[in-house]
Amino acid sequence: MSKRVKVGIDFGATRIKMAFVGEKGGLSYRREISTPIDAKRSVLIDTIASSVREIIEESGFNKRDIIGIGIGVPGPVDSKRGVIRYLPNIKGWKGVALRSILQTKLGIKVALDNDVNAMTLGEYRFGSGKGARNLVCLTLGTGVGGGIIINGEIYRGSTMCAGEVGHIPINEKGPKCNCRGIACIERYIGNRYIIEQARMVFRKGITLEDLTDLARSGNKDAKRIWEDVGEKLGVALTGVVNLLNPDRIVIGGGVSNAGELILRPLRRGIKIRAMKDQALHVKIVRGKLGDNAGIVGASLLVG
Template structure:
């Protein structure tokens, strides 16, 4: 029986997603669970194994029809060695040889990468970064991650950890960050920080979706809330624009759903603060593939690695 399917795994700080995709990167079926359901590394590894084989059975496939598994992870990893360096927002994952562990348990080819690198591959192949020469993709969610695609290839750096845009410092001093640093972009606009700030401003528990709804109805405090977030994101991206001269910046993740007020401020800040040529070259757009981008990118990761191995 022909092998013609990929499995994509997107392990986020908030949700753990699993999908089966065909050779054209179309999602056949997918499921998700709160990451908090699994309180340690072993329970999460068990969940991956159990749910993966359950999904294969329910799709009426056989394990030998799977070409391989791609895994996106929310932190710095070594994709060549298959090692997680650490995950800032998920405790207990430091120096974990995930590729070896999963290949032993699942008896399938496994390839790992940073989750935003995979989101970037997905958006480059089928989404908002399609056709770009130099695309910078960022996700705004539990954490803030970045991926850079130049001429179709992920920019990696010496230790394969390029793109940690969320840990660019915005000030000399400021709020502590889960990475161990201070005043990182993520420490200002990560999901939990924004929720805490919203609670202080509105004097009760409020979701970011509710803040967005208020901003869209003209509520001044809500508008200023998203403008402040956009200013900080724009400042970090100004450094990226000046350094890399991208023609496309793609922004995804739950916070990106704040919409026009947020995006207008990001664009305004880049235009005001970046070098004129770089600013004019760069288009800031919202990601098109949503939660599917990382799953699609995971399938692309498998395909590319298998093709390299054949050569």
């Protein structure tokens, strides 16, 4: 067995996923558990630590075989100090030095970053971003997250808050967003807003999967809803394309399962609106690593 192995952990608000990640991005001993979101913080940290111990035991690896553990968390992080700023969807995590806590518990080097940055690194190295130098990665789900790679490195911004594509406003006036902004793109295409829209159109509760199936079987109303998502995202991303001139934009996350239903109007919108050179150069593609992007990417946080 390879001695160059890392552990990647994708710590989400609903699921915690982890695995060993090999040099070429392959996973082994993958494990997924529900996040005990109502448990005390110490219990949650112990759950993560004991799951890591279990996969190490299962694998037969020696601690010495493991280069390190990378963990991506759902919120802003001071990655240099290894401290979580706060987690918007899990209470009680403000200022937690998770890197050193896990390092002490496990006796293995730990690296910590935001989950979207981790996912961005994963797609960049082993997924749809392979070969790009400048890349923007989006995750479409409850929220709209974004990560930026410039010249092969994550761009973090002055206070480590860069990449918030979801909070680009697409209108002067509009609905208020949690971030305190107005008419942020997330406020239109976050999954619960799409579901709300669908409920109004179909006058009944409908899941995103149903909406995708309906659109694929030719239902005009369902198609129109996805088209609207793509068009709105196209407005926001036109600004991104003009500003950053990326090689590629990689779209992942649950909402992106609608695939071409969103991507077609999105590409069209950018082609029409963005400046010519930028628009001609950029490729807009779906993420390749799917559900594992966060695990693979987290392992890449380890130097």
